[in-house]
Amino acid sequence: MGLDLKPLITPSYIKLTDLSNRTIAVDAFNTIYQFLATIRGSTGELLTNSKGEVTSHLSGLFYRNINLLAENIKLVYVFDGKPSHLKFDEIERRQQVKKVAAEKFEEALTEGRFDDARKYGQATSVLTDKMVMESKMLLSFLGVPTIQAPSEGEATAAYLSNTNKAYTCASQDYDSILFGAKRLTRNLTISGKRKVPNKNAYIDVVPEMFYFEDIVAQTHLTRAQLIDIGILIGTDFNPGGIPGIGPKTALKLIKRYAKLENIDNIKEELSKIPYDQIRELFLRPEVVDIQDIEFDPINYDKVTDLLCNRMDFSVERVNGALQKLKNSIDNRSQSLERWF
Numbered sequence: 437m438g439l440d441l442k443p444l445i446t447p448s449y450i451k452l453t454d455l456s457n458r459t460i461a462v463d464a465f466n467t468i469y470q471f472l473a474t475i476r477g478s479t480g481e482l483l484t485n486s487k488g489e490v491t492s493h494l495s496g497l498f499y500r501n502i503n504l505l506a507e508n509i510k511l512v513y514v515f516d517g518k519p520s521h522l523k524f525d526e527i528e529r530r531q532q533v534k535k536v537a538a539e540k541f542e543e544a545l546t547e548g549r550f551d552d553a554r555k556y557g558q559a560t561s562v563l564t565d566k567m568v569m570e571s572k573m574l575l576s577f578l579g580v581p582t583i584q585a586p587s588e589g590e591a592t593a594a595y596l597s598n599t600n601k602a603y604t605c606a607s608q609d610y611d612s613i614l615f616g617a618k619r620l621t622r623n624l625t626i627s628g629k630r631k632v633p634n635k636n637a638y639i640d641v642v643p644e645m646f647y648f649e650d651i652v653a654q655t656h657l658t659r660a661q662l663i664d665i666g667i668l669i670g671t672d673f674n675p676g677g678i679p680g681i682g683p684k685t686a687l688k689l690i691k692r693y694a695k696l697e698n699i700d701n702i703k704e705e706l707s708k709i710p711y712d713q714i715r716e717l718f719l720r721p722e723v724v725d726i727q728d729i730e731f732d733p734i735n736y737d738k739v740t741d742l743l744c745n746r747m748d749f750s751v752e753r754v755n756g757a758l759q760k761l762k763n764s765i766d767n768r769s770q771s772l773e774r775w776f
Contacts, residue, residue, distance in 0.1 A: 439666050441610040443683040445651050447622070447644035455603070455643075456508045459729065460621065461593035463607035464513040464582070465563060467625050468571055470608065471496025472561035474626075479550045480541060480557025485748035493567050494747060497574055498739075500625045502757045505578065505734075506764040512602065512729050513575055513582045515568065516589040520717060522673035522710065529675055534560050570742075577738040581729055591615045591721035601726055604645065611671070613651060614663050614718045620646040657690060663718045664696045664711075673714045678705045734761070 475492040476482055483492045504511060519527060537559035544553035572582050585592040590609065594617035596602035604619035605612040612620045622644040648659075655662065668686035670677030681689070681702075693699045696711055736758055743749035 439610045439614065439671050440669055440683055441613060441662075441666070444665070444687055445610075445613075445646060445654060447646050448650075450621075450643050450645045452504065452507045452509065452624075452643060455621070455624075457510070458603040459510040459512060459596075459601065460504075460624065461596040461602035461605050462511055462513045462624070463590050463593055463605065463609070463612070464515045464571070465589055466607045466609055467513075468493050468497070468563055468567070469561055470626060471500075472563065472567075473558040476554065476557055478554070479545060480554035482557075489747070490567065491747050491749070493563070493571055494574055494743065495749075496625070497571055498578075498743060498749075498754070499757060501575075501578060501580065502761050504624070505580075506761050508764070508768060510731060511580045512596070513571075513580060514589040514593045514596070515572070515582060515584050517584060517586045520587060520673065522713060522717065526672045526675045534562065574739070574742060576732070577735045577742060579732045579734040581731060583724055583726060585724055586722045588615070588717075588721060592723040592726075593617065595721075595723040596726065596729075601729055610646075613646065613648065614659070614666050614671075615721055616648065616659055616719075618648050620648075622646070655687065657687075660715065660719065661690050661695065663715055664690050666718070667696060667709065667711050667714055668702075671714065673717060674709045674711075678702050678709075736762075 471493050472482065472490075475496050482490045483495060485491050501511060537556045541553055541556035541560055544550070544556055575582050583592060583596075588611075590605065590607055590611045593602070593605040593607070594612045594615035597605050597612075597617040597619055604621045605617045606621045606624040608622055608626075610620065623641050624643055626641055651662070652658070657665070665683070665686045667674060668678050668681050668689065669683050677686075689699055690696075696702070696706055699706075739758065740751075740754060743754050744751045
């Protein structure tokens with residue numbers, strides 16, 4: 437479901453070039469799920485190779501990261517580990533949503549309602565262990581380091597931001613803010629023209645940057661109070677939050693009462709939520725203590741072998757994208773040489 441802080445905070449709009457030569461900690465699962473949802477055929481089916489193996493995740497990771505690497509953006513992908521037991525209800529809810537969507541997808545296909553089929557198909561995405569392994573392999577060949585988080589990937593990504601190992605986190609969700617990230621970047625991997633769902637219209641999606649210090653200044657709240665707002669409106673660890681309370685009402689309540697326990701009219705509902713555990717999870721999450729992030733050279737041959745020989749990608753398209761990246765790297769090298 438994701439944490440809905442959007443009505444309460446204001447982003448700064450940036451260009452990809454603003455992130456040049458910066459290290460970005462990417463929420464891997466969040467990003468790959470985007471690719472699985474959006475990179476599909478005309479009737480909502482996932483892209484596959486001749487063996488029937490899914491390739492949508494690899495297509496997104498390759499072509500989108502090529503553009504980012506060409507801008508000299510340094511990427512590190514952080515993968516989720518074991519989910520907290522507090523997340524089990526949300527995981528079960530998501531599985532049920534996908535089950536219902538899969539049934540509606542098949543029904544729409546059978547009845548020839550292909551627009552509906554594509555909509556339902558996007559809601560059926562499942563990230564398998566095989567896809568995770570393939571994703572890590574492709575990223576390593578692209579010279580993009582990966583980090584295996586012990587639990588929430590966003591928590592470790594936020595930690596990398598806090599310790600200046602990364603300039604910003606990249607995710608479509610706002611949870612990184614509650615984990616204390618100095619900066620959060622949205623729309624990093626989906627910027628550009630995008631179709632409006634269920635409409636014959638397109639919009640320009642641009643990268644957004646949220647600065648933690650600005651959020652504190654805008655809301656006049658501490659991080660602990662922001663976490664309480666998250667609990668009121670609902671997080672992955674308490675789906676649904678307190679019934680009837682949206683972001684703006686939550687903000688008013690915390691500004692007035694300072695913390696959850698002081699709000700008398702929610703005491704009954706609050707007693708059903710392990711709010712102390714949720715606070716602790718956000719304030720002191722389990723993370724990987726990374727000392728240095730090492731960036732390896734791109735292995736062009738292995739990228740081509742994986743995508744073209746094993747996954748049936750177009751040799752012409754893959755080589756064209758890799759050549760674009762090579763040209764960008766060569767141009768940067770030549771520019772540096774002129775200074776010496």
